[in-house]
Amino acid sequence: MTTAPVTTRPRPVPDAERVDVTVVLPCYNEVGHVVAEIERISAALDASGYTYDLDAYDDRSSDGTRELLAEVAASGRFPRLRYFPRARNGGSGTIRRIGSRDARGEYVVWTDADMTYPNDRIPEFVDLLANDDAYDQVVGARTTEEGTYKLLRVPAKWAIRKIAERLTGMRIPDLNSGLRAFRRDVSLPYLSLLPPGFSCVTTLTVSFLANGHDVRYVPIDYAKRAGRSKFHFTKDAYRYILQVLRMVMYFNPLKVLMPLALWILAVGSLKLGYDLVWHHFRVTGSTLLTMVTGFQIAALALIADLIVRSRAQR
Numbered sequence: 001m002t003t004a005p006v007t008t009r010p011r012p013v014p015d016a017e018r019v020d021v022t023v024v025l026p027c028y029n030e031v032g033h034v035v036a037e038i039e040r041i042s043a044a045l046d047a048s049g050y051t052y053d054l055d056a057y058d059d060r061s062s063d064g065t066r067e068l069l070a071e072v073a074a075s076g077r078f079p080r081l082r083y084f085p086r087a088r089n090g091g092s093g094t095i096r097r098i099g100s101r102d103a104r105g106e107y108v109v110w111t112d113a114d115m116t117y118p119n120d121r122i123p124e125f126v127d128l129l130a131n132d133d134a135y136d137q138v139v140g141a142r143t144t145e146e147g148t149y150k151l152l153r154v155p156a157k158w159a160i161r162k163i164a165e166r167l168t169g170m171r172i173p174d175l176n177s178g179l180r181a182f183r184r185d186v187s188l189p190y191l192s193l194l195p196p197g198f199s200c201v202t203t204l205t206v207s208f209l210a211n212g213h214d215v216r217y218v219p220i221d222y223a224k225r226a227g228r229s230k231f232h233f234t235k236d237a238y239r240y241i242l243q244v245l246r247m248v249m250y251f252n253p254l255k256v257l258m259p260l261a262l263w264i265l266a267v268g269s270l271k272l273g274y275d276l277v278w279h280h281f282r283v284t285g286s287t288l289l290t291m292v293t294g295f296q297i298a299a300l301a302l303i304a305d306l307i308v309r310s311r312a313q314r
Helices: 034-048 065-075 092-101 119-130 150-168 184-193 200-210 233-251 253-278 285-312
Strands: 019-027 052-058 081-085 105-110 137-142 180-183 215-220
Touching (some): 019 119, 065 081, 092 105, 092 200, 105 184, 137 200, 150 200, 150 233, 184 200, 200 215, 253 285
16 A cells, blocks of 8 residues: 655635535544445535535544555545545544635535445535525434444433523534535634534534524434444533533523523522511521622623624624
């Protein structure tokens, strides 16, 4: 096999070189099936009539994926394949952020190389964006759960999704689907917010919804993955919850802080009434502490909201 070339990073290109679609494909230890996935994506887009780039990023694989991608890219078998080896493992979120920022396509597609998503449907997702300006992102909503830790993963994902729905005020059939297409120009302000790990897909969904961009969900089948899963239940579930809260705080802090402030103030008011009646107008220290805490959180919520609004006007 050929030696992997020195890491290079694609740079923004003139409009004359732009294409319709860029598929960003993170690859980490996918040697047994990555070529089959590239074949499937290429065949679907070749038949669609869209001009496209298939940007495969190797995230410092250790199983031969890196060398295999270098060999396939050099063979010319897939003319639209662009191969970018990473110097170190940065996570799928890092690859998706860099790949989306440097994409040449008007529409960017995220997907995985593990054979789980129906990547032959990518042109359908792009069609929905190209033919309807009302939507800025199309997400594949999985109808089944085939991941690892299924008994723990299903209720945990349901709970996190409900938190995100409550905070964004929108129904979200699938919060962290890895198959999606979106308008690159709309995504640019949010790319810097993407974390390095799996929760990057959650971040992009919440960022779009919290900032008023319409997202369309399309039901898809979800197959059992090929190879070994990189998902760690405890660590990644915690990151999902933290990232949802972080994104809503970034765009709409009143949704997070004001209900908490009002709840604390309500408890303090009831306690104040109790003190006035049963303690002959003596207000206890715990009552004062509760009321002050509620007012402080409410003030923090209002200040955060002012910061968000001033940032949006820049």
